Amino acid sequence: MDVRQADIVIVGGGGAGLRAAIAAAEANPQLDILLLSKVYPMRSHTVAAEGGCAGVIQPHDSLDAHFDDTVSGGDWLCDQDVVDYFVRHATEENLRLEHWGCPWSRKPDGSINVRAFGGMKIERTWFAADKSGFHILHTLFQTSLKYPSIRRCDEYFCTDLLLEGGACAGIQAIDMRTGSHTLIAASAVILATGGAARVYRYNTNGGIVTGDGMALAYRQGVPLRDMEFVQYHPTGLPGSGILITEAARGEGGVLTNRDGYRYLQDYGLGPETPLGEPKNKHMELGPRDRLSQAFWHEAQAGRALATSRGEAVNLDLRHLGEARINERLPFIRDLARTYVNVDAVHEPIPVRPTAHYTMGGIQTDRYTATALSGLFAAGECASVGLHGANRLGSNSLAELSVFGRVAGEQAAARASQGPSVDPQRLLARAQDNAAVWEALRESTGNERLATIRDEMARAMEDGAGIFRLPGQMRQTCTKVAELKDRYSDLGLVDRSRAFNTEWLNAIELGYLLDVAEAMAHAALARQESRGSHQRPEDFPQRDDAQFLKHSLVYRAADAPRLDWQDVVITRSQPAERHYGAAGQQENKS
Amino acid sequence: MTETVTVRVQRYRPEEDTAPWEQSFEVPYSEDLSILDALNQIKDQQDPTLSHRWSCRMAICGSCGVMVNNEPKLSCKTFLRDYREQAAVTVRALDNFPIERDLVSDISGFIDHLETVQPWLIRSEEQPVSAGAYPQTPEQMQRYAAFSQCINCGLCYAACPQFGRDPAFLGPGALALAQRYNLDSRDEGAAQRMQWLNAGEGVWSCTFVGYCSEVCPKDVDPAAAINRGKVASDINYAVNLLNILRGKDDA
Amino acid sequence: MRRSHEPVAWSLFGAGGMLLAFIGPGLVLTTALLPWLAADDPQATHAAIGALLAHPLGKLLVLACVALPLFHTLHRIYHGLHDLHLPAPRLPLQLLCYGGATLLSAVTGWWLLQV
Amino acid sequence: MHKPYIQRQRADWWLRNPAYRRYMLREATALPLFLYTLLLMSGLFQFTRGEAAFLQWLEMLRSPWLLALHGLALAAALFHAVTWIALVPKILVIDTDRLRVSPAAVKLAHQVGAVVCNAGLLLLAVLLLRAAAGN
Structure with missing residues (x-):
């Protein structure tokens, strides 16, 4: 066992992890910061975010408007103090990224340009063409190289959090090159491991997005919050699930069904807006949950297109013209051409909803602290209380910077108070943990990894998808329990250590199963329909009396234990969510 | 079947x-x-x-x-x-x-090279964030846009026979990244980065095979970046020579 | 990392390359046809070339047409030998190629002064 | 245990990919062009030795070997000119606030310039020699 020590360990090298590392390094240059990730930082899935990053900048926009859009978009399940903090700091963070070199798209006069996004009343989405996440991630990675106190452990796979005296005192990880175990003691640990949409079969996420941090925290008794809220992005490519950004609609793209009809007007998002004149919070610029749900109804009614890659609707960009598509959406054009053989300039792109984002995650307070002292979480793996029941597009990239920075500063404050625990005191436990992973590597059971993974992904699609029916939800809970059971009878083939990806995938599958369990049980417990959690058969309405609460899932021996936490409401009382003409009516009144 | x-x-x-x-x-x-x-x-x-x-x-x-x-x-x-x-x-x-x-x-050699060229925005005077964004017109952005598209996949290194011959060569990806910042109107670090371009392991290991640009999946055109770097390094060499002749120190 | 002196070689290589692109094919065709072009009156051809070489600008032009291609071609040959894994250390090879180009250019200059 | 396999470049690396073969061909243009330059030098040398020596050199140019060298050098010079000018726009980038020239225009300007210069040189040589012979 390789034994090391650091002041702060950050698990995950995506947007949140890198921003946290930089914040910690700036807060106290004396601190030894270790950024550990199972991939090189620029591989992290932040890289695949396309559309943009929210932040109020136009003179006729306001923080209040961003607050209102976020809170109503989240169906009032957002913690409003957190939203307040977020909207106040998003622009500042976007500007800081600009100062670090992020090539935000500009207006001809050289000032920052912004585009329209779903559910946002005023254009406030900063963008770098349609590769915003890519540019943010690479800017952060490259900027992080400036700080000598940030050391990296690239391709180290975190397997456990290590506790001492009731506090998180370090982590342990597998060095993927050699397959050896490493213990790192630290005064503060930040989890920034991203989401978990790989529990679903069709998703926009990379193969690495397996809920590692969520499961690591969950296994130490930290509750996962609001896990039932999983966002389906309305426009993924059929078959692969590859993301086609909301910016395609922000720039004026329209959705049509088999008959060429802009069906969204039938789902409370109309009236139909003229072609080439997208209107905020109308039609294609409605929120993601509503758009994904509308697709489901269209497909049920037989009005979706049958393609060789499954059912889809058309995303039509043709009226934007080649020049604008090349300027604003070059990556989308490339993706459509490569993966569905469609040139968006001449043909509509077939799209369908695919699992995209976990609104929930590791419960943290507004300062990113988890229930476990010494452990912080930021980014998609965390539930800081920002997104509620449905995230608005472009809020998550801003979240990475705003709360990544908070996490870095909080961890630095803690680490500055004292050195980490003597790693020798963690060694015995780490060796026990390592023995468990070694046993997994040598496991000779009867179950195959790919089979369990695929069955899980199918079960989650069935029972925790866009619409959730009572029978299927219960079946999914049972199925996940069964799969967890079968997981303990896993048989692996690869006995080697160097870059044994079968072994690492098996550990990831364990993480995925824990997250799937939390999602399925939280979904079953929330007996209402809110945001992305829709139960049209048994509980079609929102129920503020009972469920204006965050769900908390705790790990327990047989089935997880559920609890509830009050939502922080400061100035926006729950109301009905209105988009399209109804929303405008409401604004006037 | x-x-x-x-x-x-x-x-x-x-x-x-x-x-x-x-x-x-x-x-x-x-x-x-x-x-x-x-x-x-x-x-x-x-x-x-x-x-x-x-x-x-x-x-x-x-x-x-x-x-x-x-x-x-x-x-x-x-x-x-x-x-x-x-x-x-x-x-x-x-x-x-x-x-x-x-x-x-094992791409760690390539990553080390990336880190070598100081790939971050360098300013002689850092403006506070409260002062707003550094202005940059779309035309100014266009000057480095292609070089900012690199996804660090390493295909250009696999395509480069000079890197294959000598792994100390900073290589297409790292040098394109150096140029990405050198050509950014907001950056003032070109003089600092010049030392990496000037080295034998810098732009001068390149013989313009050009295959790096052919295989690049993101059309970064690192060969162009490096060879424009040669022009810059060439001028820098001449200026430095003049300075030495004038009795100033080797820059 | 240390400053490379390659810029000297590269500048000369580049100038030679540009020159060869702009007049290389024309020059080669001219000398290829020269015996036939001069067939009517070889002495007159000699005299015409003599007139060219008598003028300082003419000398300079001819020097450029010889020296720059020398540096261009020997630069490529030097790198080409390295590419072919010629099992020789760099320094003697550099001396041979760039030293050779310098020497041949100097000889050319000397001859031009003789005319 | 960490035991990466080190891939060493083989001496025949350039045979294994068409892009590398094209590159080596481009570099190989230097060989005939170098020999041709030596031929030019020999002409100059003979010129310094007097008219008779020069006229002898002139006659020698008719030899099949030297005609073959000329042929090879011409092919090399043409291939060099085409590949060289193709790369110029990557090195010569004119893009300032005051002046912008597209890479395509830079390339075209060089192509036109090269054609004019090469043809001009040949034409000039023919005309001058004709005029000299006419006197």
């Missing part, structure tokens, strides 16, 4: 093998199947001991670079349909890098 395609995959298991070898698999063909899908099919259904890197499967994370029939490619952006004429598709680890295992290359 479904149609199958023969995929020959390079294997190297450091604990057992002394040198790489080739293993053949039959993969069910479909029009949409990428090389990455084929590798995942092999790993899931045929041989779980095969190791390869991948993540986003949409050609943006840069993980999945391999040699496909001797050409550096992103496996997620390369399709079996383009190799149907050929008897088999051969997939190897990227050229010029050490092989960790199977298709997994």
Whole structure:
């Protein structure tokens, strides 16, 4: 066992992890910061975010408007103090990224340009063409190289959090090159491991997005919050699930069904807006949950297109013209051409909803602290209380910077108070943990990894998808329990250590199963329909009396234990969510 | 009977093998199947001991670079349909890098080179964020836009015979990144970065083979970046020579 | 990392390359046809070339047409030998190629002064 | 255990890929052009030795070997000119606030310039020699 020590360990090298590392390094240059990730930082899935990053900048926009859009978009399940903090700091963070070199798209006069996004009343989405996440991630990675106190452990796979005296005192990880175990003691640990949409079969996420941090925290008794809220992005490519950004609609793209009809007007998002004149919070610029749900109804009614890659609707960009598509959406054009053989300039792109984002995650307070002292979480793996029941597009990239920075500063404050625990005191436990992973590597059971993974992904699609029916939800809970059971009878083939990806995938599958369990049980417990959690058969309405609460899932021996936490409401009382003409009516009144 | 395609995959298991070898698999063909899908099919259904890197499967994370029939490619952006004429598709680890295992290359040398060239925005005077954004017109952005598209996949290093000959060469990706900042109107660090361009391991190892730009999946054109760097380094050399002749120190 | 002196070689290589692109094919064709072009009156050709070489600008032009291609071609040959894994250390090879180009250019200059 | 396999470049690396073969061909243009330059030098040397020596050199140019060298050098010079000018726009980038020239225009300007210069040189040589012979 390789034994090391650091002041702060950050698990995950995506947007949140890198921003946290930089914040910690700036807060106290004396601190030894270790950024550990199972991939090189620029591989992290932040890289695949396309559309943009929210932040109020136009003179006729306001923080209040961003607050209102976020809170109503989240169906009032957002913690409003957190939203307040977020909207106040998003622009500042976007500007800081600009100062670090992020090539935000500009207006001809050289000032920052912004585009329209779903559910946002005023254009406030900063963008770098349609590769915003890519540019943010690479800017952060490259900027992080400036700080000598940030050391990296690239391709180290975190397997456990290590506790001492009731506090998180370090982590342990597998060095993927050699397959050896490493213990790192630290005064503060930040989890920034991203989401978990790989529990679903069709998703926009990379193969690495397996809920590692969520499961690591969950296994130490930290509750996962609001896990039932999983966002389906309305426009993924059929078959692969590859993301086609909301910016395609922000720039004026329209959705049509088999008959060429802009069906969204039938789902409370109309009236139909003229072609080439997208209107905020109308039609294609409605929120993601509503758009994904509308697709489901269209497909049920037989009005979706049958393609060789499954059912889809058309995303039509043709009226934007080649020049604008090349300027604003070059990556989308490339993706459509490569993966569905469609040139968006001449043909509509077939799209369908695919699992995209976990609104929930590791419960943290507004300062990113988890229930476990010494452990912080930021980014998609965390539930800081920002997104509620449905995230608005472009809020998550801003979240990475705003709360990544908070996490870095909080961890630095803690680490500055004292050195980490003597790693020798963690060694015995780490060796026990390592023995468990070694046993997994040598496991000779009867179950195959790919089979369990695929069955899980199918079960989650069935029972925790866009619409959730009572029978299927219960079946999914049972199925996940069964799969967890079968997981303990896993048989692996690869006995080697160097870059044994079968072994690492098996550990990831364990993480995925824990997250799937939390999602399925939280979904079953929330007996209402809110945001992305829709139960049209048994509980079609929102129920503020009972469920204006965050769900908390705790790990327990047989089935997880559920609890509830009050939502922080400061100035926006729950109301009905209105988009399209109804929303405008409401604004006037 | 479904149609199958023969995929020959390079294997190297450091604990057992002394040198790489080739293993053949039959993969069910479909029009949409990428090389990455084929590798995942092999790993899931045929041989779980095969190791390869991948993540986003949409050609943006840069993980999945391999040699496909001797050409550096992103496996997620390369399709079996383009190799149907050929008897088999051969997939190897990227050229010029050490092989960790199977298709997994050790790219740490490349990452070290990236870190060397000071790839961050350098200002003589840092403006506070409260003062707003540094202005930059779309035209100014266009000057470095292509060089900012690099996904660090390493295909250009696998394509570069000079890097293959001497791994100390900073190489296409790192030098393109240096130029990405040098050409950014907000940056004032070109003078600091000049030392890396000026070195024998910098732009001067390049002989303009140009294959790096051909294989780049993001049209970064690193060959252009390096050769524009040669012009800059050339001018810098002359200025430095003049300074020495005038009795000033070697810059 | 140390400053490379390659810029000297590269500048000369570049100038030679540009020159060869702009007049290389024309020059080669001219000398290829020269015996036939001069067939009517070889002495007159000699005299015409003599007139060219008598003028300082003419000398300079001819020097450029010889020296720059020398540096251009020997630069490529030097790198080409390295590419072919010629098992020789760099320094003697550099002396041979760039030293050779310098020497041949100097000889050319000397001859031009003789005319 | 960490035991990466080190891939060493083989001396015949350039045979294994068409892009590398094209590159080596481009570099190989230097060989005939170098020999041709030596031929030019020999002409100059003979010129310094007097008219008779020069006229002898002139006659020698008719030899099949030297005609073959000329042929090879011409092919090399043409291939060099085409590949060289193709790369110029990557090195010569004119893009300032005051002046912008597209890479395509830079390339075209060089192509036109090269054609004019080469043809001009040949034409000039023919005309001058004709005029000299006419006197």
